[in-house]
Amino acid sequence: MSLSLISQLGPLSPSLLRPAAVPLLHALQRGLASSCAATAAEAASAQPAEADTAGPSSAAAAAPEPPPLTERQRRLSRQGRGGFDFATAQPQRPEDVPDVVGSVHSIESFSAVDGPGVRFLVFLQGCGLRCVFCSNPDTWHMARGKLTSSKELAKKLERVKPYLTQGDHKGGITLSGGEPLLQPEFTAAVLMEAHTRGLTTCIDTTGQGLKHSHWDKVLPHLDYALFCIKSPISEKYEWITKRQIGPALGFVGELERRGIPYWLRYVMMPGKTDQPEDVEALVRFCADKRSMQALELLPYHTLGVEKWQAEGKEYPLAGMPTPSQDEVQRFVEGLKAGGVPVLCNKMHLKTEA
Ligand code: SF4
Secondary structure, eight states: OOOOOSOOOOOOOHHHHHHHHHHHHHHHHHHHHHHHHHTHHHHHHHSOOGGGGSOHHHHTSOOOOOOOOOHHHHHHHHOOGGGOOTTTOOOSSGGGSOOOEEEEEEEEEEESSSSSSSEEEEEESOOSOOOTTOSOGGGSOGGGSEEEEHHHHHHHHHHHHHHHTOSSSOOEEEEESSOGGGSHHHHHHHHHHHHHTTOEEEEEEOOOSOIIIIIHHHGGGOSEEEEEOSOSSHHHHHHHHSSOSHHHHHHHHHHHHHTOOEEEEEEEOTTTTOSHHHHHHHHHHHHTOSSEEEEEEEEOOOTTHHHHHHTTOOOTTTTOOOOOHHHHHHHHHHHHHTTOOEEBTTTTBOOOO
């Protein structure tokens, strides 16, 4: 997805981070686990309700309002370790942003397609989904990432800032993955570092995590989101991700409630997610989404196959062809006819309803 414009920045010095970072990562993982355990009731509410298992039309229904917070959830939503209030803090100076260690997969220098303007693109490690078309299965396990301080990442950001502020759009940082929401405090700290430098913030996400322990810490610091819906049809979502669709619907409802602009990403797989029922479900899904800027269509590609092999995993879509330009065009026309604004850079199409 990324477009390298200048050479990749040098890696962080492991000697700088390693001694302190190992226990910090363990703490991070313990914290994540305890946050998840503490909000089991919330998790239950985020799982598919009756409507999510009843078929395409119900899967596209509006997400229910979240239940009221317990006192413990309220505390988790406000504060991270060290007592910093991630949910409400709006630091104006870099020195007021806490330093948080996260697990990073890689830095891709610059991207022109992962948010507005030129983006500094960082892939975080760790993902809870297991998508059949995943291009980055090496990002799945959080412990395999490079332990990285948010302050060190901010220094790199500072160095490239002149490149990000060129052009018509206000560029900035995009955190991708993996799933950036699974490291909420690290993600929030990096986004705050960007904001204090006048840069815009974006995450490429599938809406993982839980509202009070994850989303509430990150979303106050977010200008844009790239949200991949996988499929609005619950059975297809489960086939693609091996997880249920409920949390994703809850997350898009949260983006809508907060009025955060987002692009809806959708991977079009021949014979699987390019059928008339898929067009209908997407049109229904998009109909009431006021903060959605456009649907970005991503035709299936095979770039991830070698990574699956390198991981010793059998590629689930072996033999699946990439869609032809005509097939993509037909799918785009179907969406446009339903009033959905569509972007598709991959096939050199740029079309809007
Ligand atoms: S959400 Fe992204 S990183 Fe995670 S399995 Fe799916 S495609 Fe891969």
